Amino acid sequence: MHELINKLKDIQSELTDLGHAASVMGWDQVTYMPPGGAEDRGNALATLSKIIHMKTTDPAIGEILEELEPHIAQLDPDSDDARWFKVTKRGYEKQTRMPVDFIMRWTKETSIAQMKWQEARQKSNFSIFQPNLETIVELAKEGSSFFTPYDHIYDPLLDMYEPGMKTADVKTIFEALRPVQVEIIQAIKDSPQVDDSFLNTTFPKQGQWDFGMELLKAIGFDLNRGRQDYSAHPFTSGFSINDVRITTRIAEDDLISGMMSTLHEGGHGLYEMGYNPAYSRNALHGAASLSVHESQSRMWENLIGRSLPFWRKYYPRLQSYFPTQLGNVTVEQFYRAVNKVEPSFIRVEADEATYNLHIMLRLEIELGLIEGNIKVAELPEYWNDTMHAYLGITPPNDAMGVLQDVHWSHGLFGYFSTYALGNLVSVQLWDVMNEQIDNIDGKIEQGEFGEILQWLRENIHVHGSKYEPQELIEKVTGSKIDPQPYVNYLKQKYGQIYGF
């Protein structure tokens, strides 16, 4: 048995290295690559993907898995080897159930769709993208069909990003969440708005960068094992637990956005640095799911980075970078400004209270398209109507509405929900952490994040992808993903800020 396990782990080890190579190229592509290099980089990445795909779907893996299965059945099902086997088998099946012909069509169509989406967004004209999106919806359905039987045709899509999660679960969660969030937003709208006019000025780039680096070091992002650079769209890429790259973007007229992006990606980065080193070159390396990943970024960005104790500690530092801009603004004023709620068109700029509604809209649309109840041609209207129903605003054009996100052009159906689920999970974890660690607020106010990080390391990070997300969250919090803690959190925090 050990020989077979090692044989499979050797294959995974090679795949780890090829993935490392692709990640470095992907990171370079959006940080330092000169524009002229795009085409050759595209070719190189395509070749690497092809090699990785061939090695991932090598029938030899299937044979080893089959031979191993009876031996693994003898092990403690919670042992690393048993779990590793399960994750490996799940991955292999996902990769091999889709025929090569389908993957080739998928790759080709999404690559065309990406260009069309760019053009459509630029011209703010949905009809340019519409035929491509129609093709992608058909491909998504076809993709699902390889994973029968399922409870719902959307399940296999969701399962790509949230292993084990069902459409019915997400619908239940979102249905409980939506009315309460709409209600909270209404209450905020009926209250006097927060004054953040002091932010309408210029905050030079260097100061924002330096302050962001201070925050990164403070929360425990290890610069010996990672770094931050600039990119147009902030992201995190872990080449390994010992080399984690995050990026940020800084706008001189938007102090909050760059800072929060740094904390957000920093949270993702801490997760990437915290996987069990023993998993480094096998299938247990990596996040439990996208929602668990997002719970980490949102915890550092929102639960910590938008809290009053945090700013009690760091606001004087921020003032020292920007004395003329912030010298006369109190920490309480600043805290309220950082938490201003205002319905807006663009998801990635949405605040904590409205964000999940942006996601719910997208899930409704994806379900409608996949179930066949919504036509692609109807999307702009559906989008605008729903935005008005949830947030009371109507996008002035498609670029600010249905065309804003890149995801569908990449064929990423099933992805969006994980953002909202991540918000919910972050608060579930936070509540339990607060039961287990004394006086967290006091520690944050001292800039002491060691115990928080240690708790996340031990309860979440170290497990890598050993557990399915719902299983992991239940193990740590005693319940599966649950909207109630998030609702309580929103009500309490924004009730206090907006006085309702």
Add this chain to the structure above:
Amino acid sequence: MHELINKLKDIQSELTDLGHAASVMGWDQVTYMPPGGAEDRGNALATLSKIIHMKTTDPAIGEILEELEPHIAQLDPDSDDARWFKVTKRGYEKQTRMPVDFIMRWTKETSIAQMKWQEARQKSNFSIFQPNLETIVELAKEGSSFFTPYDHIYDPLLDMYEPGMKTADVKTIFEALRPVQVEIIQAIKDSPQVDDSFLNTTFPKQGQWDFGMELLKAIGFDLNRGRQDYSAHPFTSGFSINDVRITTRIAEDDLISGMMSTLHEGGHGLYEMGYNPAYSRNALHGAASLSVHESQSRMWENLIGRSLPFWRKYYPRLQSYFPTQLGNVTVEQFYRAVNKVEPSFIRVEADEATYNLHIMLRLEIELGLIEGNIKVAELPEYWNDTMHAYLGITPPNDAMGVLQDVHWSHGLFGYFSTYALGNLVSVQLWDVMNEQIDNIDGKIEQGEFGEILQWLRENIHVHGSKYEPQELIEKVTGSKIDPQPYVNYLKQKYGQIYGF
């Protein structure tokens, strides 16, 4: 035939992409990678090398080559396809003649030797490295033995870097060169030394960087298809003709070194950007040889970058960056300082007049070791004696002497000569260029480098590795590599500066 050619070119295309991946990882490793990432990067690069080696030596290539040979024999031997076949076959034979067992021993022993060399250099103690170097010498001899018959056992080593070049050729060239260079250095020693005391001050980094970027743009380094970054050891890496990375290093107490390094790597970079795009994904992509590559860097660094017309144009710009340091220094004074000749211990810091002697010492040692006339244990003494004979100075320790270069620990026997040959070639090309382009000095003095670059593009760059180096140089200059133009150049330039 075309089908077979395309089949082989598809393989080379895939290898281009894998090489691209390895180059990006190698570049990142020495520019931005956090220190903690070293081990995982090493693993990823090793895996990629293994895959590249397997694909390069795939017996299928040998079969296609064999099948193609009679068809290729019908073609014009100077056609791209015929030359491509020749280069492909040569490469395949080089890769496959060495048995896998030998390559594995080689990889293992050189990897150990690199660590030992580092330790030895740090402690300035040759005996730490001695046993490893002994192993490497034996491996180098064994490596040669796979390429019998040869005229000289050193030929196959040289041929790795200078295709077609023979040991006898290099010896003849160096024997003609050595006495004249020793004589020139003696004449310089007997003349009053140049005053460069005004350089013994501080030149802030940012100004040096900005000035270097100005120079890069001026000489035609296309920042849309390349970039410059920092690294401990400057180098050039072309991921493709459309993405060429160069690096520099800047010391605040050494203005000349950083500037010249930028021009040097810039020259390499222009070559990498200039290969025929039609060769991009096949075996004709790349330099004709290392000496031809070096001729390009040395031309921009020395023939242009250390010329009086160049500084007549750029010295006022340099003064504007460093007005307090250089405000009272004339361009003639500066020109003489940039060309100060002074025997020194370290090759990479050597001036134009002494540099080749550093190389000749290394070739003598390599030949002695490979022929068995010098023992590894004798190297420190041999080194110091020869340095004294050639340059009149004796290194105070092994770190400043025999341990200074990394090359031998990597097993790079046969490499050093290409540096000196590159110097010779640069002047041969320069002389012909001066016959064919009017008033080059005047153009340099106007900062007009377009015609120079165009000439290099058409005569050297575009050919990639279609021609062997001696063939290419003869094609352009009418003679093979010849030391006389370089000797004339040195005598004339330094006779004028030092007045002999």
